[in-house]
Amino acid sequence: MTAAVSIRGVTKRFGTDVTAVDNVTLDIVDGEFFSLLGPSGCGKTTMLRMIAGLEFPTEGSIQIFGEELALRPPNKRPVNTVFQSYALFPHMNVEKNVAFGLEMRKVDKAVIKEQVADAIEAVHLKGMEKRKPSQLSGGQQQRVALARALVNRPKVLLLDEPLGALDLKLRQAMQIELKDIQSEVGITFIYVTHDQEEALTMSNRIGVMNFGNLLQVGTPEEIYERPVNRFVADFIGETNFIDGTVADDGRIRIAGGALVYARGDAPAGADVTLTLRPEKIWIHSRGAADLDPERNQLPGKITRRLYYGESIYYEIELEDGTLVDARHENIPSLQRRDVGDEVTITFHRQAAEALVS
Amino acid sequence: MSVQEGTAHRPWVDKVLTVNGWLIFAFLYLPILILVIYSFSDSKVVGIWGGFTWKWYNRMIHNPEMMGALWNSAKVAFISTIISTVLGTLAALALDRYRRWLGKGAFDVIMYLPVIIPEVTMGAMLLIWFTQILPVNLSLTTIILGHIAFSASFVTIVVRARLANLDDSLEEAAADLYANRWTTFRRITLPLIMPGVMGGALLALTLSLDDVVITEFVQGPGASLLPVYVFGLIRRQVTPEINAVSTLMLALSMMLVFISLAFQARSISKSKNKEA
Numbered sequence: 001m002t003a004a005v006s007i008r009g010v011t012k013r014f015g016t017d018v019t020a021v022d023n024v025t026l027d028i029v030d031g032e033f034f035s036l037l038g039p040s041g042c043g044k045t046t047m048l049r050m051i052a053g054l055e056f057p058t059e060g061s062i063q064i065f066g067e068e069l070a071l072r073p074p075n076k077r078p079v080n081t082v083f084q085s086y087a088l089f090p091h092m093n094v095e096k097n098v099a100f101g102l103e104m105r106k107v108d109k110a111v112i113k114e115q116v117a118d119a120i121e122a123v124h125l126k127g128m129e130k131r132k133p134s135q136l137s138g139g140q141q142q143r144v145a146l147a148r149a150l151v152n153r154p155k156v157l158l159l160d161e162p163l164g165a166l167d168l169k170l171r172q173a174m175q176i177e178l179k180d181i182q183s184e185v186g187i188t189f190i191y192v193t194h195d196q197e198e199a200l201t202m203s204n205r206i207g208v209m210n211f212g213n214l215l216q217v218g219t220p221e222e223i224y225e226r227p228v229n230r231f232v233a234d235f236i237g238e239t240n241f242i243d244g245t246v247a248d249d250g251r252i253r254i255a256g257g258a259l260v261y262a263r264g265d266a267p268a269g270a271d272v273t274l275t276l277r278p279e280k281i282w283i284h285s286r287g288a289a290d291l292d293p294e295r296n297q298l299p300g301k302i303t304r305r306l307y308y309g310e311s312i313y314y315e316i317e318l319e320d321g322t323l324v325d326a327r328h329e330n331i332p333s334l335q336r337r338d339v340g341d342e343v344t345i346t347f348h349r350q351a352a353e354a355l356v357s
Numbered sequence: 358m359s360v361q362e363g364t365a366h367r368p369w370v371d372k373v374l375t376v377n378g379w380l381i382f383a384f385l386y387l388p389i390l391i392l393v394i395y396s397f398s399d400s401k402v403v404g405i406w407g408g409f410t411w412k413w414y415n416r417m418i419h420n421p422e423m424m425g426a427l428w429n430s431a432k433v434a435f436i437s438t439i440i441s442t443v444l445g446t447l448a449a450l451a452l453d454r455y456r457r458w459l460g461k462g463a464f465d466v467i468m469y470l471p472v473i474i475p476e477v478t479m480g481a482m483l484l485i486w487f488t489q490i491l492p493v494n495l496s497l498t499t500i501i502l503g504h505i506a507f508s509a510s511f512v513t514i515v516v517r518a519r520l521a522n523l524d525d526s527l528e529e530a531a532a533d534l535y536a537n538r539w540t541t542f543r544r545i546t547l548p549l550i551m552p553g554v555m556g557g558a559l560l561a562l563t564l565s566l567d568d569v570v571i572t573e574f575v576q577g578p579g580a581s582l583l584p585v586y587v588f589g590l591i592r593r594q595v596t597p598e599i600n601a602v603s604t605l606m607l608a609l610s611m612m613l614v615f616i617s618l619a620f621q622a623r624s625i626s627k628s629k630n631k632e633a
Contacts, residue, residue: 054529074532087530091548101534102545152534 002065004030004156004188006053010060010070012046012212020046021260022212023060028156028190030065035191038209039235044192045084045160047209051190052081052158065155075104080149085165086141088133094120094144095129101152119151139170146181155355156188163198163207175202175288196236200224210230216239224277225261230355233275240281240324242274244354245316252354256320257274260296264354280351285335286342295346301326303342316345389607403597413601421547423602426586429497434565437504440556444505445512446550452513453520471507472514479507480574487575495577503575504565511564512557520554552620559617563610581618 005028010022021043028034049055051062054075062070063149069077080101088097098119102112119309122128125142129237133141142162149157160225162178163171179202200220207217216228227233230241244254246266247319251259252274257354266272283302284291303323304315314326314337325346328334337343393402396414398406417423424478470477483503487493527549531541547554569584576585583606587599 052533054533075537076530081530081533083526083530084525085524087524087526088526089530089545100531100536103533104540148534301589333461 001064002030003027004032004065004282006061006063006066007047007051008061009298010047010050010057010062012043012050012055013058014112019212019227021050021057024212024214026207026217028188028215029205030188031186032204033179033189033202035193035203037193037196037199037206037235038251040194042209043212044194044209048081048158048160048190048192051156052080053064054078054281065269078155079158080152080154081160082142082145082149082162084160084162086133086162088141088144088148090133093130093132094125094136095185097133097144098148106129115151118196119147123147138166142174146178150181150185153185154187154192155324156190156278159189159191161193162191163193163195171198172301178202180305200236208235210235226353227275227355230273230275233353233355238254238278238325238327240274240276240278241354242322242324244272244274246270246272246354252352254320255322256260256318258298258319260352261297261349262354263350264356266354266356270320270356272356276324276347276352278313278325278327280347281316281324282346283316283326283328283337284344284346286344287346291346295348296352297344297346299342299344302337302339302343305337305339318344318345362476368390392600393604393607395597398597401597403595403600413597414605417598417601417605420598423586423598424584426566426581426583427602428450429580430566430583433497433500433504434562435500437508438558438562438566440501441505441509441561442512442554442618445509445557445561446516446554447451448509448513449553450546453517466509468513470512476507476568476570480571483571495575497577497580499575499577500572500580501549503571504561504568507571508561511560512554515557515560516550516553519556523549556617558618559613559620563613566613567608567610619625 003213005026006023007026007028010021010024011019014021024043024047036047038044045054050057051064051072053069053072053076057070060070061068064078089100092100095116095126099112099116102115115212117129119210120129123146124148124149125140125143128136128140136144144166145162159178163174165172173234175198178189191199191202202222205217205219206223208215208223210231216223216232218226224236224317227236234240234241235334242254244252244260247259248268249254249259252262252272253259254274260274262272262274264272282295286299298318300316300318302314303317304313306313306315309330311330315329316324316326324345371406395403396405397408397409397411398405399410399412413486448464448468455461478502483499483506487495487499487502500589523546527545528541531545532538534543567584568582569588572582572585573588576582581589583602587602587606590596590599
């Protein structure tokens with residue numbers, strides 16, 4: 001595996017007291033769709049801008065295909081960017097916008113014409129060549145921005161929340177289209193987003209950031225199923241947190257004294273927090289005969305029921321008062337539960353992750 | 358009636374407001390209208406219509422002093438506009454772009470001073486500067502410098518307003534697409550702030566063509582500008598020739614203001630499009 005982008009100990013400080021990116025080390029593989037995910041202000045955009053050359057790191061090294069360019073200006077880097085606001089040149093039509101990068105590189109005029117036409121066709125904007133950006137819808141502007149970057153055949157394409165300004169339906173359609181385009185052109189995409197669902201569905205790998213730190217890098221499954229800390233578990237999807245301590249036999253003793261199995265390698269006696277996804281919890285009637293003894297079991301009482309259409313949320317109060325959310329698909333074979341029902345919740349021994357707190 | 362009780366229509370209010378509007382209009386423009394009309398009157402006395410004539414315009418054209426002043430005005434306006442537009446635009450760019458540099462705050466305030474301080478003060482200061490400090494001979498050059506000194510500020514203000522609406526990421530996008538700084542300025546920044554630059558230039562041109570006070574202070578012997586010449590003429594005698602030259606200047610100024618407004622309107626509609 002070649003590293004398309006190799007980031008080593010990169011730190012970015014603004015002034016003396018703001019550290020936007022703090023000692024990040026990361027390898028992005030050639031051809032992968034990599035997402036930088038985190039809440040606003042976590043440093044993901046600054047990280048992207050340093051790869052683009054729009055900011056220079058205070059410390060550290062950034063290499064693209066082995067070439068050191070941490071301090072090289074943006075116009076001399078083999079990367080292109082799709083900006084959050086698209087940054088289309090308002091005084092140029094679609095064609096001129098897309099041709100800009102090739103013109104700057106003094107590509108032959110006939111070649112420019114051909115490649116621009118191809119790029120515009122690739123993003124389904126044929127017939128709009130002469131329109132100004134102001135005459136296009138948000139989705140169309142987004143495609144122009146994409147074509148304008150891709151036409152240059154960059155080694156790495158950087159995308160800064162490119163779908164943020166679109167409405168939900170269009171965003172979902174563009175997610176699929178972006179993913180298709182990426183597998184077609186086969187170049188590395190680095191995608192900045194604060195939308196965890198977007199990151200999960202589109203990425204080969206995700207890097208989760210907070211307060212300038214890179215907390216976890218992994219596939220969507222790894223990030224979702226095996227978060228390394230409470231922040232990652234909480235930021236990606238929904239989850240329940242249950243406090244406990246590791247008992248001598250490796251099980252987790254949770255408040256109320258019950259012992260449950262969970263993944264994790266915290267030593268005996270350590271304080272841990274269990275993270276348990278709502279969809280992994282099954283609800284059974286109290287005293288049901290068919291309970292699987294291999295599953296963790298906890299008694300509780302339904303305290304809330306929220307009907308979401310495709311799913312139903314139940315809030316269950318465990319015996320010690322801890323509240324746990326469970327999500328059930330809305331399928332007819334599952335028994336309806338109501339507030340006040342005495343139940344037993346069960347979850348797989350591998351379902352909960354014990355995080356050292 | 359019952360439907361729109363809250364916003365009941367009161368016709369008399371409309372009438373009063375209409376009359377008020379016309380009164381203000383008359384107060385502002387009646388003198389100008391009379392001046393224009395009597396510039397075509399074949400009578401030496403303003404107030405008596407002597408029939409239509411081009412006589413005063415003809416006499417104006419054949420008055421070498423007046424034509425000399427007009428030519429001087431054109432020269433001064435042209436040169437001072439070009440220089441103040443370049444300087445003003447550069448200052449606007451510096452103030453907008455560079456977040457912090459030594460003395461930026463002070464420069465920002467000082468830039469507005471020529472707009473605020475009385476022209477008399479500025480004229481006197483410039484006169485002292487030229488005669489006492491630099492010692493140079495007063496000439497058309499000192500007038501040009503004087504005009505640049507105040508119109509550059511106006512250009513800066515207009516261009517800065519335009520720059521403030523400019524998305525920073527456009528220049529970043531150009532850099533990302535391999536454009537160097539100069540190309541970025543030439544292909545992206547300048548075309549986008551051009552309406553502001555042109556608006557500022559027209560403002561500078563109008564101000565220079567109209568200026569009396571500062572010119573009066575810093576002009577040299579025998580090299581006057583049209584507004585100052587007309588002012589001097591009135592002190593000696595009021596002739597309909599003045600009406601003619603005033604009408605000409607009025608037409609020129611109005612033309613420039615309309616062009617300037619057209620540029621600004623275009624930039625406004627553009628930025629509106631951008632938001633939509």
